[in-house]
Amino acid sequence: MGSVGSLFVLFVSVVALVNSPAVQCGCYKRIFSFGDSIIDTGNFAYTTGKNPTPVKELPYGMTYFHRPTGRVSDGRVLVDFYAQALGLPLVPPSIPEERTGQFPTGGNFAFLGATALPPSYYKAKFIFNMGGSSHLDLQLDSFKKVLARIAKGDGHKQRQILGESLIVLGEIGGNDYNFWFGARKPREQAFQFLPDVVGCICNNAQELIGLGAKTILIPNNFPIGCVPNYLSLYGGPGEPRDEHHCLRWYNDFAARHNQALRGEVNRLKAKNPGVKIIYADYFGAAMEFVKTPAKFGISDPLVACCGGNNKYHTSYGCNRTTKLWGNPTNFASWDGLHMTDKAYHTISDGVLNGPFADPPLLRSC
Helix, strand or coil: CCHHHHHHHHHHHHHHHHCCHHHHHCCCCEEEEECCCCCCCCHHHHHCCCCCCHHHCCCCCCCCCCCCCCCCCCCCCHHHHHHHHCCCCCCCECHHHCCCCCCCCEEECCCCCCECCCHHHHHHHHCCCCCCCCEHHHHHHHHHHHHHHHCCCCHHHHHHHHHCEEEEECCCCHHHHHHHHHCCCCHHHHHHHHHHHHHHHHHHHHHHHHHCCCEEEEECCCCHHHCHHHHHHHCCCCCCECCCCCEHHHHHHHHHHHHHHHHHHHHHHHHCCCCEEEEECHHHHHHHHHHCHHHHCCCCCCCECEECCCCCCCCCCCCCCCEECCCHHHCCECCCCCECHHHHHHHHHHHHHCCCEECCHHHHC
16 A cells, blocks of 8 residues: 555544544543453462463463463453553553552453352352452452552542543452352352342442442343353253253353343442443343354354363363364354453443443443
């Protein structure tokens, strides 16, 4: 392309960027995020120190960063796409700078394996040792300490910082169910703690609002019955499936969680009329891959890109010696439990522009 053509393309790109909703309103000065491995941008990896772990090695990070970053994907995760769309730098993990960082554009408190409810809850109520070394209350406690420090103890400044920030609260709660089902506990019993998982999420949202938050994105749970690991572990010959070959019971369970969460989010909205509370439908967005995979260039949405030799490519997880079954851009699932850069990009677009958020994030400016 000649120099005139290149300048024209540059001009069009700049005009499009300047006229985007995110840039027009300046939107948010910071993003603060909480959750689990779906959006962890390096906290877990940092805490492992010099100890080896697959997420610190290729092929993790191969697609976008071309190196491992601690993200549990081949590339970016959802919060990265939100930051890029809002014209902000990628949100840094909080733990490396928890005691000293100023977090001028926000911080990510999400941690691989995190649950919504603390392990003590499951120990007391169900005599069950819940996995995970982080939970939502713990992340919020860390955040409150960071917020007080960067605001120098000034309550007005704290409220100003939060008022200018986007809060991404999840996805969280998925591991409460993952660990329970993985331990082969009675699956129907999970309905007993589902309301408390949802309550924990919304109680933390209300606490953030009390601290001064004005915009909170609260995502729902994914269709776990379509996740390769679930299909491999729980998809026996007698397990009912839907028309897309997903596990019906597990998708119905996720839908029950999402219905309860939506109800609590509506109550939060009614209680806090001056706050923008955005309900993000990750379930609906992810089901688009399952219903019409060819539309997204995906050959089989129910198999992992990186994994073993079983039907769903999930036998051995994903590490530097594991087989890649093709280009990650042709897969929705990266390692059997987490998604690819391609899938996260598509889901984030549905949240940013609709129809998979109420209201779409870019219209919240």
